Amino acid sequence: MPxxxxxxxHHALPDMEVMKRRVEHLEKTNQWHSYAMDVLGxxxxxxxxxxxxxxxxxxxxxxxxxxxxxxxxDEAGFYxxxxxxxxxxxxxxxxxxxxxxxAEVEVFIRNGMFAWAINQNHPVxxxxxxxxxxxxxxxxxxxxxxxxxxxxxxxxxxxxTTEAALKLLSIVxxxxxxxxxxxxxxxxxxxxQRTLKKITERQSEELVHQYSHDLLTNxxxxxxxxxxxxxxxxxxxxxxxxxxxxxxxxxxxKRVNDSLGHRAGDLLIKLLGTELHRTFLTEEISRRFDxxxxxxxxxxxxxxxxxxxxxxxxxxxxxxxxxxxxxxxxSREHDVEGHQVFLTCSVGISVFPYDGENADTLIKNAxxxxxxxxxxxxxxxxxxxxxINSQTYRQLILENDLVKALARNEFEVYYQPQVExxxxxxxxxxxxLRWRHPEKGIQPPANFIAIAEETGLIEGLGLWVLQEVCxxxxxxxxxxxxxxxxxxNLSARQFRQSNLVExxxxxxxxxxxxxxxxxxxxxxxxxxxxxxxxxxxFQQLHSLGVRLAIDDFGTGYSSLNNLKHFPIDxxxxxxxxxxxxPDDKDDAAxxxxxxxxxxxxxxxxxxxxxxxxxxxxxxxxxxxxxxQGYFYSEPLPFEQFRTLLNGWTxxx
Numbered sequence: 001m002p003x004x005x006x007x008x009x010h011h012a013l014p015d016m017e018v019m020k021r022r023v024e025h026l027e028k029t030n031q032w033h034s035y036a037m038d039v040l041g042x043x044x045x046x047x048x049x050x051x052x053x054x055x056x057x058x059x060x061x062x063x064x065x066x067x068x069x070x071x072x073x074d075e076a077g078f079y080x081x082x083x084x085x086x087x088x089x090x091x092x093x094x095x096x097x098x099x100x101x102x103a104e105v106e107v108f109i110r111n112g113m114f115a116w117a118i119n120q121n122h123p124v125x126x127x128x129x130x131x132x133x134x135x136x137x138x139x140x141x142x143x144x145x146x147x148x149x150x151x152x153x154x155x156x157x158x159x160x161t162t163e164a165a166l167k168l169l170s171i172v173x174x175x176x177x178x179x180x181x182x183x184x185x186x187x188x189x190x191x192x193q194r195t196l197k198k199i200t201e202r203q204s205e206e207l208v209h210q211y212s213h214d215l216l217t218n219x220x221x222x223x224x225x226x227x228x229x230x231x232x233x234x235x236x237x238x239x240x241x242x243x244x245x246x247x248x249x250x251x252x253x254k255r256v257n258d259s260l261g262h263r264a265g266d267l268l269i270k271l272l273g274t275e276l277h278r279t280f281l282t283e284e285i286s287r288r289f290d291x292x293x294x295x296x297x298x299x300x301x302x303x304x305x306x307x308x309x310x311x312x313x314x315x316x317x318x319x320x321x322x323x324x325x326x327x328x329x330x331s332r333e334h335d336v337e338g339h340q341v342f343l344t345c346s347v348g349i350s351v352f353p354y355d356g357e358n359a360d361t362l363i364k365n366a367x368x369x370x371x372x373x374x375x376x377x378x379x380x381x382x383x384x385x386x387x388i389n390s391q392t393y394r395q396l397i398l399e400n401d402l403v404k405a406l407a408r409n410e411f412e413v414y415y416q417p418q419v420e421x422x423x424x425x426x427x428x429x430x431x432x433l434r435w436r437h438p439e440k441g442i443q444p445p446a447n448f449i450a451i452a453e454e455t456g457l458i459e460g461l462g463l464w465v466l467q468e469v470c471x472x473x474x475x476x477x478x479x480x481x482x483x484x485x486x487x488x489n490l491s492a493r494q495f496r497q498s499n500l501v502e503x504x505x506x507x508x509x510x511x512x513x514x515x516x517x518x519x520x521x522x523x524x525x526x527x528x529x530x531x532x533x534x535x536x537x538f539q540q541l542h543s544l545g546v547r548l549a550i551d552d553f554g555t556g557y558s559s560l561n562n563l564k565h566f567p568i569d570x571x572x573x574x575x576x577x578x579x580x581x582p583d584d585k586d587d588a589a590x591x592x593x594x595x596x597x598x599x600x601x602x603x604x605x606x607x608x609x610x611x612x613x614x615x616x617x618x619x620x621x622x623x624x625x626x627x628q629g630y631f632y633s634e635p636l637p638f639e640q641f642r643t644l645l646n647g648w649t650x651x652x
Contacts, residue, residue: 276329488520549570
């Protein structure tokens with residue numbers, strides 16, 4: 001019996017061994033499936049859309065860790081495609097031999113198997129070079145783009161990898177491809193965002209620069225000038241040095257624009273900006289005036305106006321020296337596109353805290369001082385004083401009143417008769433403007449013409465005078481008597497108007513005025529400023545049929561050579577030469593020379609300011625044809641002038 005039991009036990013041993021191996025296999029398979037489920041469950045987290053999984057190395061490392069849990073490769077490598085469509089080894093299994101798997105892949109590339117495997121959407125099993133292991137190639141691709149290739153070596157013992165493992169391999173690599181695709185897109189987006197940020201920052205810097213700097217000269221503009229002045233005032237402590245605000249304005253800069261064009265004007269401003277920068281913002285300023293460039297702010301405030309802030313100046317004498325040097329830089333000839341342009345400038349200075357404790361006040365007072373420098377003859381500088389401020393205020397009030405005066409019809413044309421000495425007849429008159437101020441009464445031209453010229457109001461005012469004179473000539477024509485000719489003064493600013501001739505032609509045609517009854521007067525100093533331009537304008541005015549006269553002759557230093565080029569009809573001898581004849585020998589000699597010169601040029605002569613019988617007889621002996629002055633009549637309103645003409649008795 002025991003022998004039978006032993007025999008039965010002996011036969012049961014193989015079955016138990018098989019059962020044991022079967023259980024071990026099932027446990028191993030179950031563990032693999034557990035790993036597989038874990039890999040599939042964690043795939044989203046591993047290849048998810050988060051910041052730490054957006055670089056290639058992290059994605060490939062995560063992919064390799066997943067694969068190692070389902071297939072134990074002896075070696076493994078991930079190849080990615082570069083911009084030139086080449087496959088480069090980007091990640092290799094840390095405990096493997098990088099050169100080994102790379103050498104295997106090189107063989108497959110040469111024999112075409114690598115290219116073939118790219119087009120297969122499943123694992124490709126190929127024998128290794130030594131036939132001792134199997135190489136698995138699997139393309140890493142999305143549905144639309146190949147991102148790379150996986151290569152892994154399996155030993156002979158592992159060569160029988162299950163079909164489920166290979167399918168899982170495909171799933172992992174498919175997700176790897178999308179992770180690489182996503183990383184590339186995010187990389188592109190990051191790059192675009194960085195580029196956009198740089199562009200935005202650069203544009204913001206450019207906008208800030210444009211907001212605070214002048215586009216023509218690249219100097220700080222008024223905004224930055226005021227800001228820096230406010231900062232300097234805020235940081236200022238009780239110390240002995242001075243803070244000076246200097247404003248500079250070019251004299252008669254409009255003439256450059258009118259004669260040479262705005263392009264030339266812009267080039268001149270740019271040239272001046274460069275010269276001022278070279279002088280005041282370099283080490284030269286330290287040597288000359290003991291000023292650090294960092295303590296100087298140079299700005300173009302707009303138009304033809306520049307500004308300087310000098311901080312830390314030891315004495316006002318240094319400010320004066322710096323301003324004199326500034327004027328020297330500006331007040332000379334400048335070459336603009338082959339044209340020699342002579343400039344002058346006017347400068348105003350205010351000093352903190354004596355002339356103001358804030359930026360606005362300091363700038364306003366420096367501007368008032370600059371205006372005072374212009375009023376005193378230009379090409380000079382003035383420190384601000386309280387008297388300047390009150391004068392500027394009065395000037396501002398006058399300007400405002402002047403603007404309103406034309407609209408309120410407060411102007412009136414007076415006429416001063418011109419008498420022909422040979423016949424004693426009134427052959428003409430000079431039209432003189434008067435302002436009937438509502439509070440100050442009748443104002444002569446000396447009180448407002450300069451302001452009208454400065455502000456540009458003279459252009460509209462001059463056109464109004466022409467219209468009034470033409471209307472008055474029409475009224476005189478209806479009286480039946482011989483209509484006198486009327487002389488009208490043209491200011492320097494009117495003379496530079498580009499549309500002056502067209503305006504005068506239109507008024508003459510609209511009113512039906514005989515142009516021969518009009519005589520336009522320009523001062524000698526005005527036409528001598530630019531002979532070529534003046535000759536051209538005279539010829540255009542002459543083409544209208546009007547007479548042309550040079551007023552205040554003898555004060556502008558013109559020559560016979562210049563005069564012969566002008567189509568003029570009349571020379572008017574300035575009253576400053578007439579008032580002291582015949583007693584003043586110098587004035588008598590000048591008047592004699594002017595009359596003789598006019599006769600030699602076949603020009604008519606009108607002497608202004610004749611008030612005495614002695615003056616009249618002296619002029620008669622010289623052969624002067626026409627006189628004008630209080631000896632015969634003061635300037636009269638139109639109706640009184642009209643009455644004078646109708647009742648005038650010739651007194652030769």
